[in-house]
Amino acid sequence: MAATDLKGKIALVTGASRGIGAAIAIRLAQAGVKVGVNYNTSEEAARGVVEAITSNGGEAVLVEADISQAALAEAAVKRVVEQWQGFDILVNNAGINRDRLLLRMTPDDWDQVLDVDLRGAFLCTKYAMPHLIRQRQGRIVNISSVVGISGNPGQANYAAAKAGLIGFTKAVAREVASRNITVNALAPGFVNTGMAEGLSDEARLRILERIPMGRFGAPEDVAEAVVFLCGEGAGYITGQVLTIDGGMIA
Numbered sequence: 749m750a751a752t753d754l755k756g757k758i759a760l761v762t763g764a765s766r767g768i769g770a771a772i773a774i775r776l777a778q779a780g781v782k783v784g785v786n787y788n789t790s791e792e793a794a795r796g797v798v799e800a801i802t803s804n805g806g807e808a809v810l811v812e813a814d815i816s817q818a819a820l821a822e823a824a825v826k827r828v829v830e831q832w833q834g835f836d837i838l839v840n841n842a843g844i845n846r847d848r849l850l851l852r853m854t855p856d857d858w859d860q861v862l863d864v865d866l867r868g869a870f871l872c873t874k875y876a877m878p879h880l881i882r883q884r885q886g887r888i889v890n891i892s893s894v895v896g897i898s899g900n901p902g903q904a905n906y907a908a909a910k911a912g913l914i915g916f917t918k919a920v921a922r923e924v925a926s927r928n929i930t931v932n933a934l935a936p937g938f939v940n941t942g943m944a945e946g947l948s949d950e951a952r953l954r955i956l957e958r959i960p961m962g963r964f965g966a967p968e969d970v971a972e973a974v975v976f977l978c979g980e981g982a983g984y985i986t987g988q989v990l991t992i993d994g995g996m997i998a
């Protein structure tokens with residue numbers, strides 16, 4: 749896809765202070781997109797992402813919000829619209845995990861993960877949608893996970909949220925297809941970020957054995973797919989789940 753496709757578009761990337769979200773924000777900005785860099789607690793890191801973008805001639809603004817709270821998610825979308833008078837792209841990337849085997853999983857472990865990973869995506873999409881509908885065009889990319897497709901022991905809450913995000917993606921894609929708005933999901937495998945840092949060396953080795961490409965993913969592997977799905981060339985692709993996992997669940 750030619751990078752010029754996206755020049756001047758306006759985006760909000762949730763959870764863009766670190767990891768995959770930071771890579772998506774930086775990559776979109778390289779393609780000429782003006783980016784709202786959302787964070788919840790990592791203000792310094794998020795400032796670093798904004799600086800990385802602006803020091804390279806791009807445009808970015810800091811957007812503080814816990815996206816699991818309705819009023820704050822709404823304010824995050826509004827912040828971007830007020831900054832640049834428009835809204836074209838929403839990337840629902842913010843996510844957490846609270847891994848435990850089911851018998852040890854607390855109701856709070858369940859609620860916290862569902863609140864951020866699923867409810868947060870619903871809220872941001874709901875508040876962004878009127879702007880996309882008004883413009884009669886838009887792109888939404890939801891960051892799900894291979895765990896939402898195949899499940900994983902110790903991640904019942906996370907798998908439920910990520911599978912829910914896939915159902916959400918398909919339902920909303922059908923709702924807004926006639927408005928020229930695409931809604932797709934990416935399902936990364938294991939990506940080297942803070943989220944994967946908690947894995948023991950033994951667990952890492954076990955996972956690596958299951959990845960035909962023999963390496964964990966990089967945040968940039970996911971960011972490239974976001975840029976593709978947001979480009980004009982992907983305008984007829986909607987309601988899809990694209991797996992980015994080095995062949996793991998092929």
Ligand code: NAP
Pocket residue numbers: 762763764765766767768769786787788789790791813814815816841842843844864865868891892893894935936937938939940941942943944
């Ligand atoms: P990460 O390094 O742990 O970063 C998570 C991001 O989400 C941070 O920017 C964090 O912001 C933000 N966040 C958490 N709670 C939030 C909230 N309530 N409101 C707003 N932002 C919030 O995670 P990652 O590995 O980059 O994962 C990014 C996405 O990819 C997640 O949805 C994850 O489930 C998915 N994913 C990851 C992998 C993997 O292997 N890493 C695989 C498949 C899918 P603050 O730090 O500012 O709080």
